[in-house]
Amino acid sequence: MIHFVIVGLLVVVMTVLTYFGLDAAGLADQMHPVAASAQSASIDQLWHWEVMVVSFLFSLIVAPIIYSLIVFRQKKGEMKDGEHMEGNTNLEIGWTVGPLIIVVVFAYLGAYSLGEVRRVDPEALVINVKARQFTWTFEYPEYGIVSEELHLPVDKQVVLKMESADVIHSFWVPEFRLKQDIVPGRVTEYRVTPTLEGNYKVRCTELCGMSHYSMEGPIVVSSQADYDAWIMEQQALAAAAQTPEGQGKLLTVRNGCIGCHSVDGTPMTGPTWFNLAGSEVALADGTTVIADDAFLAESILDPNAKIVAGFQSPSVMPPYALTDEEIANLIAYIKTLK
Amino acid sequence: MKGFFSSALARGLFWQLIGTLVGAGLVTGIRALMGLTATDTFFFTEPAWVLGGFLGVLFFLVGSGVTSDWIKWARGIDTPDHHEDHHTGWDKYANVSLDHKVIGIQYTLVALALISIGGLFALIFRAELAASQLQFLTLDIKLFGQNGPQLYNTLMSLHGMIMIVSILLGISGIINYVVPLLLGAQDMAFPRLNAFSYWIAVPAAVLLLMSLVLGGFDTGWTGYPPLSARAPVGMQMFFLGVFTAGWSSILGSLNVLVTVVRMRSKGMTAMRMPILVWAAIATSLIALTATQLIGLSFQSVMFQRLFGMGFYDAAKGGNPVLFQHLFWFYSHPAVYVFILPGLGVISELLPVFVRKPLFGYRWIAMSSLGIALVGFVVWAHHMFTSGMNEYLRVPFMYSTLLVAVPTGVKFFSWVATLWKGKISTPTPMLFVLGGIIVFLMGGLSGPPNATVSTDLHLHDTYFIVGHFHDTIFGGFVFPFFAAIYYWFPKATGRRMNETLGKIHFWLMTPSFFVLTFGMMYVGLLGMRRRIADYDPALGIDSAHLVLTIAGFLIALSVLIFFYNFFKSIKSGEKAEGNVWNSRSPEWQVPSPMPVHNYEQPFEVVGEPYDYGLKDAGYVKFIEPDKGTHK
Numbered sequence: 001m002i003h004f005v006i007v008g009l010l011v012v013v014m015t016v017l018t019y020f021g022l023d024a025a026g027l028a029d030q031m032h033p034v035a036a037s038a039q040s041a042s043i044d045q046l047w048h049w050e051v052m053v054v055s056f057l058f059s060l061i062v063a064p065i066i067y068s069l070i071v072f073r074q075k076k077g078e079m080k081d082g083e084h085m086e087g088n089t090n091l092e093i094g095w096t097v098g099p100l101i102i103v104v105v106f107a108y109l110g111a112y113s114l115g116e117v118r119r120v121d122p123e124a125l126v127i128n129v130k131a132r133q134f135t136w137t138f139e140y141p142e143y144g145i146v147s148e149e150l151h152l153p154v155d156k157q158v159v160l161k162m163e164s165a166d167v168i169h170s171f172w173v174p175e176f177r178l179k180q181d182i183v184p185g186r187v188t189e190y191r192v193t194p195t196l197e198g199n200y201k202v203r204c205t206e207l208c209g210m211s212h213y214s215m216e217g218p219i220v221v222s223s224q225a226d227y228d229a230w231i232m233e234q235q236a237l238a239a240a241a242q243t244p245e246g247q248g249k250l251l252t253v254r255n256g257c258i259g260c261h262s263v264d265g266t267p268m269t270g271p272t273w274f275n276l277a278g279s280e281v282a283l284a285d286g287t288t289v290i291a292d293d294a295f296l297a298e299s300i301l302d303p304n305a306k307i308v309a310g311f312q313s314p315s316v317m318p319p320y321a322l323t324d325e326e327i328a329n330l331i332a333y334i335k336t337l338k
Numbered sequence: 339m340k341g342f343f344s345s346a347l348a349r350g351l352f353w354q355l356i357g358t359l360v361g362a363g364l365v366t367g368i369r370a371l372m373g374l375t376a377t378d379t380f381f382f383t384e385p386a387w388v389l390g391g392f393l394g395v396l397f398f399l400v401g402s403g404v405t406s407d408w409i410k411w412a413r414g415i416d417t418p419d420h421h422e423d424h425h426t427g428w429d430k431y432a433n434v435s436l437d438h439k440v441i442g443i444q445y446t447l448v449a450l451a452l453i454s455i456g457g458l459f460a461l462i463f464r465a466e467l468a469a470s471q472l473q474f475l476t477l478d479i480k481l482f483g484q485n486g487p488q489l490y491n492t493l494m495s496l497h498g499m500i501m502i503v504s505i506l507l508g509i510s511g512i513i514n515y516v517v518p519l520l521l522g523a524q525d526m527a528f529p530r531l532n533a534f535s536y537w538i539a540v541p542a543a544v545l546l547l548m549s550l551v552l553g554g555f556d557t558g559w560t561g562y563p564p565l566s567a568r569a570p571v572g573m574q575m576f577f578l579g580v581f582t583a584g585w586s587s588i589l590g591s592l593n594v595l596v597t598v599v600r601m602r603s604k605g606m607t608a609m610r611m612p613i614l615v616w617a618a619i620a621t622s623l624i625a626l627t628a629t630q631l632i633g634l635s636f637q638s639v640m641f642q643r644l645f646g647m648g649f650y651d652a653a654k655g656g657n658p659v660l661f662q663h664l665f666w667f668y669s670h671p672a673v674y675v676f677i678l679p680g681l682g683v684i685s686e687l688l689p690v691f692v693r694k695p696l697f698g699y700r701w702i703a704m705s706s707l708g709i710a711l712v713g714f715v716v717w718a719h720h721m722f723t724s725g726m727n728e729y730l731r732v733p734f735m736y737s738t739l740l741v742a743v744p745t746g747v748k749f750f751s752w753v754a755t756l757w758k759g760k761i762s763t764p765t766p767m768l769f770v771l772g773g774i775i776v777f778l779m780g781g782l783s784g785p786p787n788a789t790v791s792t793d794l795h796l797h798d799t800y801f802i803v804g805h806f807h808d809t810i811f812g813g814f815v816f817p818f819f820a821a822i823y824y825w826f827p828k829a830t831g832r833r834m835n836e837t838l839g840k841i842h843f844w845l846m847t848p849s850f851f852v853l854t855f856g857m858m859y860v861g862l863l864g865m866r867r868r869i870a871d872y873d874p875a876l877g878i879d880s881a882h883l884v885l886t887i888a889g890f891l892i893a894l895s896v897l898i899f900f901y902n903f904f905k906s907i908k909s910g911e912k913a914e915g916n917v918w919n920s921r922s923p924e925w926q927v928p929s930p931m932p933v934h935n936y937e938q939p940f941e942v943v944g945e946p947y948d949y950g951l952k953d954a955g956y957v958k959f960i961e962p963d964k965g966t967h968k
Contacts, residue, residue, distance in 0.1 A: 003758075025859070031795055032862040043791045050792065054782045061749050061778050065771070068756040069763070074693070081950035082694035082759035087751075092701045095750040096743060103739040110739075110789030111732045117791050118728075167565040168658060170723060170798060174864040177795040179723045183659060184564055185652020188725045201873070205798040205866045207558045209565060210488050213869035267477060310478075312485065314379070 003071070007064050014059035022051055036175035036200065036221065038157075038193035042116040043177045046109055053102065117178070121157035124191065131182045132165035133209050133318070134269075135259035136202055136217035145234040146254050150202065150219045152194050153227035160190040165256070166318055170206035173219060181206055194221040210316065211259070211269055248333025251326055260317065263337050270317065271308045277335040282309040296331045345432035346402040347540070353401025354394040354541050362390030379483060380552050384571045385644055387552065391545055391578045398541040404434050404533050420529075420934075434537065436529035437933055441536050442515025443829060445507045446822070448536075450903075452504035452543060453896075459497040461893055463490055463870075468886040470874040483553045483570070490870035492554030492572065499559040499576065500546060502672070503583050505814050506625075507539055509679040510590050512821050513618045515829070517594060519924040520612040522603030522957070524934045527596040535590040538582060545579030548572075558868050560669070563639050563650035563661050574643065577636040584633045587675075591622035603923075603957070605942035612922060612946050613702055617682025620706035624671045624678075624713065632668035635661055659726055666717035673806075674713040677777070677813025678706055681748060683821045684770050688752060689947040690920045691767035692759030696947040698751040708744035716741060722793050731790045738788040745781055749774070765839030766918075769820035772847045777812025779851075780805060783858060800865040804857030811850060819899065826903075827917050831930045832910030838902040846895035853888040856881055921946065923957045938962060 022028045028051045030044040072082070127150070128139040138150045152158055162171060164182040171190050172179040175198075180190040204215035222230070241250055252258050260270035271281075281291050284307040289295055298305050300322065303315035322330070342348055365386035370376040375383060382390065399405050407417045425433050431444050466475045475486030484492060514536075518526055526532045549555060553570030566573055598619055602611070638649045639661065648654025650661045689696045696702065718726060718734040752774055763771070783805040786792045796802060819842075827833045860878045872878065916925040923940055924931065940957040948954040 027859070027862065031792070033864060040795075043795060046789060047786060047792050050786050050789070054785070058778065058782055061753055062775060064753045065756060065774065068753075068759065069761060069771070072692075072756065072759050072761050074760040074762040078760065080693070080760055082692055082761075084695060084948070084950035085697065085754075085758065086695045086945075087698040087701070088754075091754065092698050092747065092751070096701075096747055099743050099746040100740075103742055104736075106785060106789060107732075107736045107739050110735050110791060113789070113791040114731065117794065167568070168562055172798075172866070174795070179794050179797055181724050183652075183725045185656075185658070186725065201875075203864065203866055203873075206562075207491070207556070207565065207868045209556050210485070210491065212491075212556075213487065213866075213871045216873065269477070 003067075007067050010063040010067060011056075011059045014063045015056045018055040018058055019052060022055065027051065031177065033174055034196065035177065036173075036194055036196035036198065037177060038155075038195050039117045039191075040175075040177040042113045046113045049109065050106070053106075118191065120191065121193070124157040124159040125153070127158055127160050129160045129162040129171065129182070129190075130165060130254075130256070131162065131169040131171070131204070132256040133167065133259065133316075134204070134211040134215040135256035136204075136215070137254055137256060138217075140231070140234075143231055143235055145231065145238060146250060147234060148217060148253050148258075150217065151227055151230050152219065152221050153224045154194055154197050154221050156224070157191060157193045160192075162188050162190060167208050168206045169204045169208050169215070172203050172205040173200050174203070175200050179205055197221050197223060215259075244329045244332040245336050246333075247326075248329035248331070251322075251330055252333065255320055257330075269312075270315075271311060273334045273337050275338060277331070277337070283307060284309050284311070284313055293331055296334060297327050300327060300330060341429045342432060345429060346404070346434045346537075347432040350398040350402030350404075350537070350540065351544070354398035354544060356401075357397025358390040358394035360390070360397070361393030362386040365389050378571070380571055384574060387571050388574050388578065388640070388644060391548070391575055395538070395541040395545070395578075395582050398544075399534070399538060402434060402537055402540075404530075404537040407530055434533055436525070436533055438514050438518050438526045438529070438532060439829065439931060439935075441532055442511050442513075444536050445511030445514055445539075448539065448543065449504045449508035449511055449818075450900075452500050452507065454900075455547070456497050456500035456504060457893055457896065459493040459500070461889060463493050463497070464886045464889040466490060466870065467872070468883050470872050470879050470882075472871050475870060482551045487870040488554060488556060491556035491558075491868070492550055494868055495555055495558050495576075496546065496550060499580060500543075501810075502559065502676075503539070503543060503546065503580075505676045505810070506583065506587055508814065508818050509621065509676065510535070510586070512679055512683065512818070512825075513594055513621075514590075516821075516825060516924070517615055517618050518597060518601070519828075519931065519935060520615055520922065521598065521601055521606065522923055522936060522940050523597060523601035524936075526593050527600055528593050531589055532593050535586045535593065538589075539586040542579050542582035542586065545575050545582060549575035549579065560665060561636060561639065562665075563642065563658055564652075566639050567642050567650065574640060577640045580636055581633050581640075584629045587625045587629045591625035594618050594622040595626065603940055603942055604960075607942075609700060609703070610942050610944075610946060611703075612686060613696060613699060614679070614682040614686040616703040617678045617685070617706050620710040621675050621678040621682075623707075624710050625675050628668045628671045628675075628714070630668070631664050632672070635664035635668075638664075659721070659724055662721050662724055663718070663726075666720045667714075670717040670720060671710070671713040673809065673813075674709055676810060678709065680773065680812075680814045680817035681777070682706065683817040684752065684773055685748070686922075687766055687770050687820060687824055688755050689949055690918050690922075691763070691770070692755055692761050693949045694755060694759040694947075695945070695949055695951075696751070697754035697757075698747070699945075699947065701747050702751050705744035705747040708747075709741060712737060712741050712744065719788060719793075722790050723797050735788055735790050739785060742781070742785065749778060749781070764823075764918075765834070765836055765843060766820045766824035768840065768843045769816045769823065772843060773812050773816030773820065775812070776808055776816055776847075776850065776854075779854065780808030780810075780812050783808060796861065798867045799861035800857045800867060801861030803867055804854040804859075804861060807857065808854045811854075822903070824918065826906065826910075827913035828924055828929045828931060830907055830910070831912065831914050832906055833913040833917060834906040834910055835902050838898055842895045842899045842902065845898070846892050849888040849891035849895070853885055853892065856885045856888065860885070921949065921956045926957065926959070 029048050031047050130137040138147050162182040164184045169182045176192050200219040202217045262268045262272045265272050265274040276291050279291050280288050282288050303317040307313045362382040366376050475490045477485050479486050549572035552572040555569040555573040557566045641647045642649050648656040650656045650658045685702050716738045719738040722731050787796050860881050864876045914929045938959040940959045943958045944954050944956050946956050
């Protein structure tokens with residue numbers, strides 16, 4: 001009997017220690033990092049309950065094991081067997097039914113929490129998200145804006161209508177606690193209410209190919225006033241971008257070109273556009289070519305026609321359906337990059 | 339060395355090479371005649387490589403001689419029931435044998451070889467992750483047609499699948515070696531099929547490794563389309579390798595089930611079977627009926643690539659999410675295939691070192707079947723964020739959490755077994771105890787992934803990676819090592835060095851705790867799965883450095899194990915008797931075991947784990963003169 005009392009106390013002590021240990025590591029009362037959405041409240045709450053139960057169950061198993069290893073250890077030279085105990089049906093029923101109850105309770109809490117997370121605000125702001133290897137593009141249909149940055153007003157529900165141009169991606173913002181895959185051929189939905197102003201990142205969490213690791217995009221959550229100002233600014237920029245160069249730049253954002261081609265000379269998956277137009281380009285087959293309009297147009301339409309030295313063959317660049325005018329605009333934009 | 343070149347293994351590999359060239363040459367020739375492109379980046383075109391890979395497997399099987407008895411039967415030639423094994427030493431394991439013990443050791447050796455390869459891959463990418471930014475797997479390097487991040491993806495993907503195949507072979511190793519001995523059978527029910535199940539895994543492993551040099555693949559072991567539909571030709575070798583390895587699993591588990599049903603000793607009723615046999619049944623039931631689904635899912639992507647069949651191509655009316663359902667219908671139960679035998683080993687060994695009966699034998703036996711059964715209806719919990727029908731998430735949450743119930747029964751029963759025992763802790767017992775605690779960590783980090791809303795944060799992060807490694811180390815790796823230390827004397831007549839065994843344990847276990855707890859920690863902070871590099875702004879650089887050091891310490895401990903393993907075969911302390919003072923039948927006869935196992939059949943006269951009860955034997959050997967009416 002004394003064994004049970006000691007182990008019982010040990011379990012209690014260990015539960016407390018485990019819980020506060022996790023708490024000291026910052027893992028108990030909420031998940032990490034900082035919570036920045038209305039949805040994260042119920043998710044963090046459920047996590048907190050789970051950490052408590054996990055601390056208890058961990059101790060419930062480990063404390064008696066450690067106690068047994070010390071107290072019921074075979075002494076040196078001792079050859080005796082332990083007590084003959086084959087089982088106890090009541091105990092077995094107990095530790096089947098007990099966990100069953102916990103399981104049902106947590107499944108209920110989980111379903112309830114999911115309901116909270118998925119709560120729909122019919123007034124939600126709609127933003128379209130385009131994912132492709134390896135960039136994010138955001139379209140604000142109400143304002144005709146296209147951006148590489150996702151700007152959101154604080155304390156207002158947004159619904160992201162997400163589409164993929166190639167493979168499966170996944171939209172995850174750790175601070176929002178929510179994640180949703182983006183599947184080719186369908187539109188998936190991501191509903192979130194940001195509650196904390198700040199800068200975050202969307203990070204692609206479904207392996208999508210070579211540069212999956214770098215498929216991150218900036219998110220800015222700001223006050224309604226700042227958000228409105230940003231919208232105005234973007235609209236002005238879009239209006240000013242009626243030139244071929246401006247249209248070309250918009251196309252590079254919309255088509256995700258800059259996921260692989262840098263505009264400042266940084267090495268990436270594809271050749272940089274910086275100082276490209278008019279320069280002499282060394283090709284993989286040893287020849288060189290002048291990067292004139294014809295070469296640029298050919299490289300956009302048929303990336304495999306000429307492979308630049310040091311880059312992958314065959315090219316991993318996907319096909320794009322672009323009009324002649326769009327090609328001309330793109331080239332006009334590339335020419336501005338000096 | 340001369341012996342090796344004339345061995346079945348060397349012949350098989352040689353014929354696999356010939357078969358690959360024949361198949362690839364055939365397609366290339368036909369393509370050339372039809373005026374299609376005949377060569378590609380990796381010399382042959384993709385269809386040529388696929389037929390080559392396929393014929394390579396067939397040529398291996400015929401060339402190694404594992405099918406020669408069947409071929410003779412088909413031609414009307416009789417063969418003897420048993421083959422006298424004339425090979426000795428290592429040659430025995432490089433040649434075809436029908437002895438389940440030899441096959442069990444063959445499985446184990448290949449499993450250990452694959453663990454080393456998979457582990458080496460892990461060390462390479464773990465080193466890359468030691469700090470943010472690309473260190474040595476950079477965009478500039480070029481190896482096997484891949485740059486750094488592509489190579490990272492290939493190594494990471496292959497680490498997954500090679501370890502999975504290694505685990506499947508490892509459990510087959512334990513089951514093949516031990517289960518017939520526990521049953522008192524002379525061999526498995528179908529010795530030739532048994533040999534075939536082992537030998538087909540060898541060309542499968544070769545195919546998997548070929549994928550590395552044929553451009554690799556960047557999909558992870560899950561191979562989700564559409565990404566896998568556009569990956570390099572290495573993808574096809576991966577699909578073909580897994581497809582081939584699946585046969586080993588299916589046929590092997592069929593053999594185990596028939597052996598258990600048909601070949602038990604007299605008196606061995608269902609509830610008097612050693613508990614490991616129950617685990618073997620449960621795991622075989624899953625492997626026999628679910629493996630087809632991963633074969634099917636991979637085969638359909640293979641066909642999508644080869645023939646343009648649009649199963650998962652949205653542009654052709656296909657559905658990428660369908661693949662995930664098919665894939666996980668095997669790949670979730672598969673983790674129970676991996677862990678059930680390990681949990682069986684824990685239950686089997688615990689009473690020996692506690693000197694007490696296994697607490698609640700029936701409940702533990704039934705909990706294995708319970709886990710196997712529930713395991714079939716939880717697959718979609720891998721897809722909570724996949725975009726499948728939303729309302730499906732709640733029922734799958736209930737079924738997933740339900741797995742905790744039979745698993746809990748095992749934990750409580752193990753604790754009760756330890757209670758008031760006379761516990762000793764030689765190396766096998768240390769690994770049993772380590773397995774229990776590590777598996778507990780895996781079990782308790784599971785529910786937050788099962789409850790949908792918390793999983794929306796955790797899914798596809800390092801939290802899952804930590805959780806998964808805990809379940810697999812606790813459910814397979816620790817028990818696998820325990821089993822090797824425990825049955826090593828049975829197989830060799832010598833025991834492994836205790837001191838080195840303890841160093842192995844005490845180096846591996848704390849490092850492993852640090853590794854998986856650290857993985858969960860960085861996962862919560864925003865570390866995604868399967869990335870070659872991470873954002874320095876996450877502030878997890880130093881945590882990653884610690885993880886890398888822990889990973890290398892685990893590798894060091896496994897190196898010590900290998901040294902101990904090979905040294906003890908030659909010069910370990912002699913141990914021909916009942917080293918562990920066990921009640922189990924295989925320990926009642928001298929080690930190593932002769933070819934057809936027990937010289938006298940035995941009869942089961944009591945309970946398997948009646949430690950602490952005087953004069954209560956488990957088996958009684960039947961004297962030959964009293965007649966063996968069998």
